[in-house]
Amino acid sequence: MNIKPQTPFPATGYFGPEYFCDREEELAQLIRNIKGGNSTTLIALRRLGKTALIQHLFYTLQSKYLTIYLDILATESLSELLNQLSTSIANQYSEKSPVGKKLWQTIRSFRPVVSYDALNGSPLISIKSSPEESKKSIAEIFSVLEKHSKRVVIAIDEFQQILEYPEKATDAWLRSLIQQLKNVSFIFSGSQQHIMKEIFANPSRPFYRSSQFIKIGKLKEERYRSFIISKFKEHSKSISEETVSEILKWTDLHTYYVQLLCNRVFLASKKVITTEIWKEEAAKILKEQEFVFYGYREMLTRPQWDFLKAVAVEGAVYQPTSSDFISRYGLGNSATVQRSLMSLQRMELIYKENDQDGRNYYGIYDLLFSRWVRRFFE
Ligand SMILES: Nc1ncnc2c1ncn2[C@@H]1O[C@H](COP(=O)(O)OP(=O)(O)OP(=O)(O)O)[C@@H](O)[C@H]1O
Numbered sequence: 388m389n390i391k392p393q394t395p396f397p398a399t400g401y402f403g404p405e406y407f408c409d410r411e412e413e414l415a416q417l418i419r420n421i422k423g424g425n426s427t428t429l430i431a432l433r434r435l436g437k438t439a440l441i442q443h444l445f446y447t448l449q450s451k452y453l454t455i456y457l458d459i460l461a462t463e464s465l466s467e468l469l470n471q472l473s474t475s476i477a478n479q480y481s482e483k484s485p486v487g488k489k490l491w492q493t494i495r496s497f498r499p500v501v502s503y504d505a506l507n508g509s510p511l512i513s514i515k516s517s518p519e520e521s522k523k524s525i526a527e528i529f530s531v532l533e534k535h536s537k538r539v540v541i542a543i544d545e546f547q548q549i550l551e552y553p554e555k556a557t558d559a560w561l562r563s564l565i566q567q568l569k570n571v572s573f574i575f576s577g578s579q580q581h582i583m584k585e586i587f588a589n590p591s592r593p594f595y596r597s598s599q600f601i602k603i604g605k606l607k608e609e610r611y612r613s614f615i616i617s618k619f620k621e622h623s624k625s626i627s628e629e630t631v632s633e634i635l636k637w638t639d640l641h642t643y644y645v646q647l648l649c650n651r652v653f654l655a656s657k658k659v660i661t662t663e664i665w666k667e668e669a670a671k672i673l674k675e676q677e678f679v680f681y682g683y684r685e686m687l688t689r690p691q692w693d694f695l696k697a698v699a700v701e702g703a704v705y706q707p708t709s710s711d712f713i714s715r716y717g718l719g720n721s722a723t724v725q726r727s728l729m730s731l732q733r734m735e736l737i738y739k740e741n742d743q744d745g746r747n748y749y750g751i752y753d754l755l756f757s758r759w760v761r762r763f764f765e
C-alpha cells in the first residue's frame with residue numbers, strides 16, 4: 388500500500404481509506420459478521436466494488452486479525468486452488484515474519500516449486516498434487532490457521548469458480564471442512580450473482596444458509612458527489628456540483644466507470660473542470676474502446692448483436708420477449724430473442740437484476756458500450 392496512485396481516482400486496485408468512498412454500512416455489517424463468527428456472501432454486479440470493499444475491510448482489520456485474500460477466477464481444479472491459497476499466503480506474509488514462518492513451513496512441507504515473479508519479485512507457489520493430496524494440504528493449512536493466536540479471515544473472491552472444477556462435490560467437501568473451523572471466518576465473493584445465489588440459497592446445496600448475504604449496490608449519490616468534489620479540491624482543482632452530477636449521470640453511478648472518467652478528467656484538467664472537459668474525455672474513452680465494441684460484433688451472431696444494441700438503447704428491459712419490444716427493434720420472434728438473451732448472459736454481456744420493487748430486468752454490463760450505442764440517439 389506504499390505505492391501511490393497517479394490520481395485520487397484509481398480505477399484499479401485499493402490504495403487505502405483516503406481513496407475509498409463510503410460503504411460504511413457494508414463495512415460495519417462485515418465486521419459484525421466476523422465478530423459473530425459468521426461467514427458472509429458478498430454479491431454485486433461486476434465492477435461495483437466488491438474486491439475493493441474486501442481490501443478496505445482487511446485494511447481496517449489489519450493488526451487485530453490475520454487476513455488472507457485469494458482470487459480463484461483463474462483456478463480450474465483443487466490442485467490449482469491449493470496453489471492459489473499458498474501463493475496468496477506467501478505474498479501476504481513473508482517467510483521471515485512471525486506469522487508467515489509457520490505457514491511457510493507447512494507449505495514447504497508440500498514440496499512446492501517456488502518461483503518469483505519477474506516483474507515484482509512476489510513469490511509464486513506451485514505444488515504438484517492429486518485431488519486427494521490437495522484436499523489434505525488445504526485442510527492442513529486451515530488447521531494451522533485454526534490454531535493461530537489471532538482470529539483469521541479468509542476472503543475467496545470469484546467463489547463461483549469452484550463449481551467449474553472437474554472434481555465432483557468440491558463445495559460439499561469445502562463446506563464440511565469450513566464447518567469445523569472456529570477461529571477462521573470466511574467471505575465468499577462473486578459477480579455471477581445467479582450462481583452465487585444457487586450455491587448459498589438453494590436448500591439442496593451444501594453451502595445453503597451457511598452465511599449471511601450482503602448485496603452491494605451503487606454508492607449513495609450525495610456521498611460520492613462530495614467525495615469527488617473534495618478530492619479535486621485537495622489538488623486545488625474546482626468542480627461544481629452540477630458538473631459532478633453530469634458525470635455521475637453519464638456513468639450511471641457505476642463505481643468503476645465513475646473512477647475511470649474522474650481519473651481522466653483529473654489528468655486532463657487544469658484548475659476548473661467544466662462540462663466540456665468531461666464530455667471530451669468521455670468521448671475519448673469511447674473512441675479508445677471502439678475496437679472492443681467491434682469485437683463484440685465479430686463475436687456475436689446478427690440476432691445477438693441486434694438484441695444487445697436494443698438493450699443498450701433501452702437501458703433497462705423488463706420484458707425482452709414482448710411483441711412491443713421485439714417489433715420496436717425488429718428482433719424477429721420471441722424464441723430468437725430468448726436464445727440471444729441466454730447466450731449474452733452466459734457471455735456476461737447482459738445481466739439480470741431486480742429493481743427496488745423486486746421486478747426483474749435486463750441491462751448491459753459494459754456501460755461504455757451502451758453509451759457508445761446511444762450516442763446516435765442522444
Ligand atoms: N467505495 C469506493 N470508493 C472509491 N473507489 C472505489 C470504491 N469501490 C471500488 N472502487 C474503485 O472501483 C474499481 C472497481 O472496483 P472493484 O474491482 O472492487 O469491483 P469488483 O466488484 O470487484 O469488480 P469485478 O466484478 O470486476 O471483480 C476499483 O479498482 C476501485 O478503484
Ligand SMILES: [Mg+2]
Nearest residue numbers: 437438439544
Ligand atoms: Mg473483483
